[in-house]
Amino acid sequence: MGTDSPKIAIWWSNTIFFAATHVFAVWGAIYWRPIHAVPTQSLVLALLVWQLADFGITIGYHRLYSHRAFRAKFAVRVVLAALGSAGFQGSIKWWCLRHRLHHRFTDSIHDPYAATRGLFYSHMGWIFYKPTYERMELVDREDLDSDPVVRFQHKHYVPLALFFGFVLPTLLGTLWNDASGAFVWGGLVARLAIWHCTFLVNSLAHWDGLQPYSDEDTSRGNFLLALLTGGEGSHNFQHSFPHDWRSGPHLWNWDPSKWIIFLLNRLGLVSGLRSVREEDLKEAMQYMHFKETHGVPPAEDDTSWEGEAWDLVRAHDFIKLKPGSCLVVIDDYFVNVTPYLGEHPGGAALLRKYSVRPQQEFIEASWAFDGGLNNHSRSARRRMREFRVARFQR
Template sequence: METESPKIAIWWSNASFFLATHVFAVWGALYWRPIHAVPTQSLVLALLVWQLADFGITIGYHRLYSHRAFRAKFAVRVVLAALGSAGFQGSIKWWCLRHRLHHRFTDDPVHDPYAATKGLFYSHMGWIFYKPTYERMELVDREDLDSDPVVRFQHKYYVPLAFFFGFILPTLLGATWGDPSGAFVWGGLVARLAIWHCTFLVNSLAHWDGLQPYSDEDTSRGNFVLALLTGGEGSHNFHSFPHDWRSGPHPLNWDPSKWIIGILHRFGLVYGLRSVRDEDLKEAMQYMHFKDTHGVPPPQTEAPWDKQIWDLPQAHEYIQSKPGRCVVVIDDYFVDVSTYLGEHPGGATLLRKYSVRPEKDLIEASWAFDGGLNNHSRSARKRMREFRIAQFKH
């Protein structure tokens, strides 16, 4: 007897708002307040709303909060939260948790919220119409989000904030030049569609068309046209290094979000900018160049382990002699990740959860590292091997 597949529930409230916004935006732009009937100020407002809300998503939601690629002063976080609210893509917390889940299980048709492997339409906007059943969402770290007062406030009052910054404020601004209805249509509705679909293109088109100079382990690609539409998020294959504050390492990569972060950093408003190591970037590019040229990956040989071999008591002795150390067990090796805690894209708390401690039972991190919590990249695995200190003798 065959087991019936669970029915996927339609997310009626989400779908209704999404579709209604499209209908009213098209009707408003074609019939109520067509482009030739509105003053230039309203059209400029639409462009500004689109771009500013887009930066709220790319700089705030994505690079600052989802990937902790840099840190920001309170005032900057408040501004980014307001701009992100105007994007109508959910609260910071809602957006970031799903994006972190996406990175942990990229392209997985079950656990990736907008998996490109489920089709172009689904990854672009099809996922919006279904109530989510994220089986592994509880595994995603959220401590940093819950501890940020800006995130907590915006999450609690997200709906009124989104309506105010997304619809009411553009209308009020339009009233100052005598065109509240035109500002509502173009700065509220039409700009909303631009923000939505340009962001969604990163989930869809950026996984379907473009170059892969850094990694081919998932479907992410680099696309210059997409960079123009998304505030610089088009070099999506570089996102193989998700903790980097840039979307492309070269100064000429089109990335206005990177330029804005750089300016804010110069004025001391953001700090702690994180970048991929030059040697990791160079190695990734050489690997892909060899593979593209020869059609096969370069030979990968791992030298036999000729260093220390410890049992668990010896590991405990090492840890007790170095207070504060964080040592985990991955694939039968003791790995000292103490110096990596601040760099780990998943946060230090997750690593410490699996740390070896004399006073607690051993919880190996192999399951988590090898796909249980994250599908780690080849580059991440290479980095992990650098931190090995001893082989585990059971």
């Protein structure tokens, strides 16, 4: 007697809303309010809605909240939450948790929109199925739960999205006597533009483009994508150094989002801009250049150690001498990650969870570091080795 195969549950509310929006947008733009029959103001409104909502996603949902690449004043967070709501991509909390899961387990079965499951699935196929995220509980969310803007937007997301996404564009259209045209173009058509340009980051940016920083996952850089997404084109850089406030580190990288963040920083509205170290950036590029021209470089020796060997007593003495320090155990080494607490993409609280503490049991971080909690990159492993202080003598 055979066993039943697991059934895939369709997410009907998502599917119906997604399909209906496409149908009405196409019908409205072709038959009801075609482009030649609407005032220029309605078309400009559609462009503005698309771009502003896009910045709400790229600057707010992505760089500020998902990767904590900078800090923002309350007013800026409110504006970004409103703009992101107009994007109709879920609440900040909903979006960020899935994006953090995507970065931790890129291309694996735990990736919500894994490119390894096909171009259509990574683009929008994942939207149609009710998810079962087995490792979602491993994703940190304390920062999201503690932010009043995130909590308010998450609780009232549906009315906020409907207002900023559909009602407000329609009301603005009454200013030039074209409420219906503003609804079709500023509400429906702009919605498709926002959706599919964002979805291209999950699909096209993992299928076609350059990999100048790493080839450890499918992420790629694509200039066309940068033009369509407010600067999210250097996706290979973003996966290699997710905590950076820029999508592209160079002046020639098209990234309006980083220019806006820079301006807000100069105005004192955002602070704490986090950037990859220049030496890490150069090393990554040199490694990939060598690999492309000469083949895979020799593996770095990860076993040689000429430093000290500590037991737990010695480790506890170190912590007592330096209160507040964060000492973790990774692959039989004591690693002093204290200088890295402010840079860690997963946040300081996650590192302190594995910290060695006097007179307390501790959890070794090896499982978490070696793929259990995050698929760490070669660059991250190199950085970790810099913080080793002693071999663990058990």
